[in-house]
Amino acid sequence: MISIGLENLEGAGLNLVGKRLGLLCNQASTDRSLQHSRDVLLQMFGKQLTCLFSPQHGFFSEKQDNMIESDHQIDPVSGLPVFSLYGDMRKPDGAMFEHLDVLLIDIVDVGTRVYTFLYTMAYCLQTAAEEGKQVVVLDRPNPIGCAVEGNILRDDCRSFVGLYPIPMRHGMTFAELALFLNEEFAIGADLHVVPMKGWQHSMYFQDTGFPWVSPSPNMPTPATALVYPGQVIWEGTNCSEGRGTTLPFEFVGAPYWEHDEIVHSLQKTPLPGCYLRPLIFQPTSGKWAEQNCTGFQIHVTDPSLFLPYRTSISLLQAVIRCYPDDFSYKQPPYEYEFERLPMDLILGDKELRKGLEEGTDILELESAWQPELDIFCDVRKKYQLYS
Numbered sequence: 001m002i003s004i005g006l007e008n009l010e011g012a013g014l015n016l017v018g019k020r021l022g023l024l025c026n027q028a029s030t031d032r033s034l035q036h037s038r039d040v041l042l043q044m045f046g047k048q049l050t051c052l053f054s055p056q057h058g059f060f061s062e063k064q065d066n067m068i069e070s071d072h073q074i075d076p077v078s079g080l081p082v083f084s085l086y087g088d089m090r091k092p093d094g095a096m097f098e099h100l101d102v103l104l105i106d107i108v109d110v111g112t113r114v115y116t117f118l119y120t121m122a123y124c125l126q127t128a129a130e131e132g133k134q135v136v137v138l139d140r141p142n143p144i145g146c147a148v149e150g151n152i153l154r155d156d157c158r159s160f161v162g163l164y165p166i167p168m169r170h171g172m173t174f175a176e177l178a179l180f181l182n183e184e185f186a187i188g189a190d191l192h193v194v195p196m197k198g199w200q201h202s203m204y205f206q207d208t209g210f211p212w213v214s215p216s217p218n219m220p221t222p223a224t225a226l227v228y229p230g231q232v233i234w235e236g237t238n239c240s241e242g243r244g245t246t247l248p249f250e251f252v253g254a255p256y257w258e259h260d261e262i263v264h265s266l267q268k269t270p271l272p273g274c275y276l277r278p279l280i281f282q283p284t285s286g287k288w289a290e291q292n293c294t295g296f297q298i299h300v301t302d303p304s305l306f307l308p309y310r311t312s313i314s315l316l317q318a319v320i321r322c323y324p325d326d327f328s329y330k331q332p333p334y335e336y337e338f339e340r341l342p343m344d345l346i347l348g349d350k351e352l353r354k355g356l357e358e359g360t361d362i363l364e365l366e367s368a369w370q371p372e373l374d375i376f377c378d379v380r381k382k383y384q385l386y387s
Contacts, residue, residue: 253295314317
């Protein structure tokens with residue numbers, strides 16, 4: 001079994017004696033015995049731990065959907081203040097950082113550009129640089145491994161689901177991301193990381209022997225995380241991404257879909273490592289609540305071959321082609337953007353959306369973004385902590 005950064009903190013050689021500590025975390029921030037990182041740090045440092053910070057979905061990951069804010073609160077276990085970074089503000093201010101000398105970050109990420117925990121970390125790095133505070137990232141696995149896939153974000157599509165020019169599936173751990181962002185985008189925070197032991201880039205979460213705790217309400221299993229880099233695009237449409245079912249993001253569909261027509265439309269694009277199993281499901285909430293949706297469950301048969309982004313944009317293109325009168329995009333707002341099309345923010349490139357609409361071959365689209373992806377992969381090597 002691997003050991004995560006939280007479990008390696010004591011031997012990391014950091015001088016934290018007498019320093020006030022803050023902790024960015026949520027309910028999924030646990031060690032191998034499922035003890036919360038707040039409790040671990042209280043045992044290690046006692047009253048040095050002075051405050052907590054929570055990302056989107058709240059400290060207890062109780063908020064179901066986008067743009068459902070959390071208030072500041074008092075942690076019922078420790079009595080410490082919990083500053084919400086998904087409420088009135090998403091970037092911590094100087095007043096919050098007056099409570100600490102060092103911010104520890106212990107967050108479960110899912111390896112996807114649009115997952116907002118990444119940008120909460122980035123904003124914390126920015127404030128730390130402005131306020132002269134230190135940041136220590138306690139590393140955890142990227143549950144979907146080191147594979148990289150997708151187009152690079154364009155500047156005109158920047159938002160809280162994409163602040164930096166990285167691909168949809170970035171293949172980095174949270175500590176590697178922190179190092180990458182801090183250096184490549186000149187944030188300049190006093191940043192330290194505590195790496196894992198025993199983890200390798202080739203690992204998927206099921207290879208780690210570590211317990212899974214869902215970091216957000218609709219990320220119940222590692223299988224969800226594996227399909228998420230593609231399936232998240234359905235948030236920008238009138239199709240159900242499976243919210244309101246027991247298998248969010250693994251299910252996708254809508255009442256107007258027809259299995260055979262979509263399967264026929266998909267035949268020209270190879271979709272390795274998965275099987276799209278036809279089914280009918282009925283969400284209990286969200287889009288098409290209490291209505292039968294014709295769609296598919298994505299079964300990943302070989303994670304090393306599976307291309308989640310290709311699979312989902314291929315399916316999206318088929319739906320656009322087959323149902324021009326029924327398919328529509330979600331309209332703003334989306335993640336605090338009130339004018340731009342949510343699909344553009346999710347895909348990160350308006351031209352990609354137009355290419356899908358025009359029926360451009362998926363492999364041709366991939367070929368067009370490959371040179372930029374190669375550059376990203378070369379830069380990424382400087383920050384990789386594991387073999």
